[in-house]
Each structure stands twice: as structure tokens, then as C-alpha cells.
Amino acid sequence: MTIFIHGKMKHIRRPPQLDGVDVDEFIRRNGDPIWLHQNEMWEYIEEAKATSNTGTRQSRPEDDEVPF
Numbered sequence: 366m367t368i369f370i371h372g373k374m375k376h377i378r379r380p381p382q383l384d385g386v387d388v389d390e391f392i393r394r395n396g397d398p399i400w401l402h403q404n405e406m407w408e409y410i411e412e413a414k415a416t417s418n419t420g421t422r423q424s425r426p427e428d429d430e431v432p433f
Contacts, residue, residue, distance in 0.1 A: 366379045383391045392401075393409055401410050 366377050368375055368377060381388050386394075392406065396406065396409060398410050401407070
């Protein structure tokens with residue numbers, strides 16, 4: 366990749382990409398919880414739990430109030 370710094374052309378390495386997507390974004394989209402845990406990427410596990418197949422968060426019993 367060529368950029369200009371102070372009027373001079375400089376060649377720099379392109380950022381790594383997978384299928385035209387940044388590596389971090391690719392991992393966020395495609396990483397399953399086990400792989401994320403093995404690679405210590407716990408911040409993305411919660412994100413994966415929050416989005417289900419329908420794209421909305423499922424309510425859990427502990428989120429609801431006590432029924433009695």
C-alpha cells in the first residue's frame with residue numbers, strides 16, 4: 366500500500382484481511398464460544414450470547430422478577 370508522508374511516497378504493509386474483512390471483525394462474526402474461550406477472547410463471548418439466531422436477546426429467568 367502506498368501513502369504520502371511529508372510529500373514523499375512510502376510503502377507500508379496492508380492490514381491483514383480475511384475475505385475482505387478486517388481480522389478482528391471476522392473473528393467477532395465467526396468465532397464460536399469454545400474457540401473464543403481457548404484463545405482468551407472472553408469479551409466477544411458475551412456478544413455472541415446476546416445475539417441469538419433471530420438477532421434478539423432471549424430473556425432469562427434470572428432477568429425477570431420473582432413470580433410470588
